[in-house]
Amino acid sequence: MTNQEKVSGDGKRKWNWRIWSGFLLAVAVVPGYILFLARFPITRNTPWASWLMFAAAGGLLWTGIRRAFANPEVYRGKVVGPILAVLSLGAVALFAFATLYASRQLPAAAGAPAVGDKAPEFALADTNGRMLALSMLLSEPMPGMQAGKPRGVLLVFYRGYW
Amino acid sequence: MSELEQRGVRPVAISVDSPEESAALCEKAGYTYTFLSDPKAEVIRRYHLLHQGAGVDGKDIARPAEFLVDTSGVVRWRNLTEDFRVRATPEDVLKGAQLLP
Numbered sequence: 456m457t458n459q460e461k462v463s464g465d466g467k468r469k470w471n472w473r474i475w476s477g478f479l480l481a482v483a484v485v486p487g488y489i490l491f492l493a494r495f496p497i498t499r500n501t502p503w504a505s506w507l508m509f510a511a512a513g514g515l516l517w518t519g520i521r522r523a524f525a526n527p528e529v530y531r532g533k534v535v536g537p538i539l540a541v542l543s544l545g546a547v548a549l550f551a552f553a554t555l556y557a558s559r560q561l562p563a564a565a566g567a568p569a570v571g572d573k574a575p576e577f578a579l580a581d582t583n584g585r586m587l588a589l590s591m592l593l594s595e596p597m598p599g600m601q602a603g604k605p606r607g608v609l610l611v612f613y614r615g616y617w
Numbered sequence: 618m619s620e621l622e623q624r625g626v627r628p629v630a631i632s633v634d635s636p637e638e639s640a641a642l643c644e645k646a647g648y649t650y651t652f653l654s655d656p657k658a659e660v661i662r663r664y665h666l667l668h669q670g671a672g673v674d675g676k677d678i679a680r681p682a683e684f685l686v687d688t689s690g691v692v693r694w695r696n697l698t699e700d701f702r703v704r705a706t707p708e709d710v711l712k713g714a715q716l717l718p
Contacts, residue, residue, distance in 0.1 A: 493702070500703045558702045561680045566665035570695060574686040577660040579631065579653035580685040582640040587629075587653060593688050597627045598651070606625035607687045607717045609710060613665050614701060615632040616642040 471532035474539050481512035481543035485550055498611030502554055509547055516540045574610070621707060626685070626714050627651070633658055633678050655679075680689055685713045 484505050492498040492505060520540060523532035568574055578588040592608050621628055628650040633643070639652035661667050661679040672678035681701050685694035692714030696705040 467622050473649040496706060500700075503638055504695075506656075510705070532658060554702065559700045561701060562666075562668055563646065564665050564680055564682060567697060568664060568683060568684060568695070569688045572692050573690050574662045574684060574692050575660075576690075577663065580636055581653050582636045582637055582652050583642060587651065589686070589690070592629060592651070593626060593686065593690060597622060597625075599622070603625075604688065605627040607627070607693065607714065609621065609626050609628045609683055610686060611628060611630045612661065612664065612682045612684075613630060613632050614640055614668075614678050614681060615634045615672060616677075 466529075468531045469528050469529055469573065470521055471519050471536065473515045474527075475519075475520070476530045476538040477515030477517075477519060478509055478510045478539035478543050480515065481546045484508045484512070485553075488550070502550075504556075509550070512543055516543060520565060620716065621710060622650075624711065624714050624718070629653060631655055631660065631662070631679070633672065633676060683710065685710065685717065687717050692706070 487508065488499075488502060488505050493503065498504045516536070516539065519530075519532060520536040523536050524528045538572055574589060578586050578590050581587050589608070592605075594604060596603060597605050622678045623652050629649065630639075630648075630652045632639070632652075632654075633656055634654060635651075635656060636654045637655060639699075642648070643652060653663055658667055662679075664665065664679075664682070664684075666676060666679045666682050668680040671680075681698050681704065683694075683696040683705050684692050687693050693716045694710075696713075697711065698704060
C-alpha cells in the first residue's frame with residue numbers, strides 16, 4: 456500500500472480544508488482589493504498582492520483536489536473540489552477583467568488642454584453653493600491661513616463619489 | 618495635499634457630483650480643499666474630458682485628469698491617466714509645481 460495517510464478513528468473521511476480555504480481566499484481577493492488594498496498606490500496600481508492571494512488560493516485548491524483524487528477513501532472533495540476551483544477561476548476572471556481591461560476603457564481626451572494651452576474659463580458651485588470662477592481661483596488669496604495669491608491651481612477632474 | 622498648498626498651489630476638485638454629494642465626501646474623508654460641482658458635465662466637455670455613460674445609471678462623468686494652471690491661466694503640467702485606478706501622486710504634482718513661474 457502506498458497510502459501513508461491514516462483514516463480517522465471513526466472511519467469517516469476527512470474534511471478537505473485545503474479546497475475550502477483556497478476557495479475562500481480566492482473569493483476574498485475582490486473585496487479585499489476594493490475595501491483595503493485599493494487604498495494604497497503600491498498595491499492598487501499593479502495589484503501584485505491580490506495576484507499573490509490568487510496564487511496561494513490556487514496552490515491550496517490544487518493540493519486539496521489532488522488529495523481528494525489520490526486518496527478518496529481518506530479525503531472528501533472529488534466533486535466539490537473541482538466545483539470550487541471553477542468558481543475560483545470565475546473570481547480570477549472577474550478581477551482580471553476589472554483591473555486589466557475595464558479600468559483602462561477611458562476616452563483618449565485628445566482635445567484636452569495641453570501644456571502651454573490656456574485653461575478654459577469656467578464658473579461652478581462649491582459645496583456651499585457659492586459660484587467660483589477659474590479666474591477668481593487664480594487671483595484670490597487661498598482659503599485658510601495663507602496670505603497672498605496662489606502660484607497656481609491644480610484642477611483635479613475625477614469620476615465622482617459612489 | 619497640504620504640502621501643495623504650502624507651495625502656493627490651490628487644489629480644486631471637479632466632478633458631476635452635486636454640492637451635497639461632494640460635501641458628504643469631504644466630511645467622510647476629511648478633505649478641506651475646494652470641490653466644485655459640474656452636474657451637466659458642461660465644464661467637463663469644455664475640457665474634452667467627457668466619459669459618456671460611464672457613471673452610475675449611465676450618467677455622463679469625467680475621465681480622470683489633472684491640470685496645473687499658472688496665474689496667467691496657462692497649463693504648465695497635466696496628467697491624463699490611462700487607467701482610472703492609477704492616479705498622480707502628490708509627489709508627481711509637486712514636481713509639476715516646480716514648473717510654475
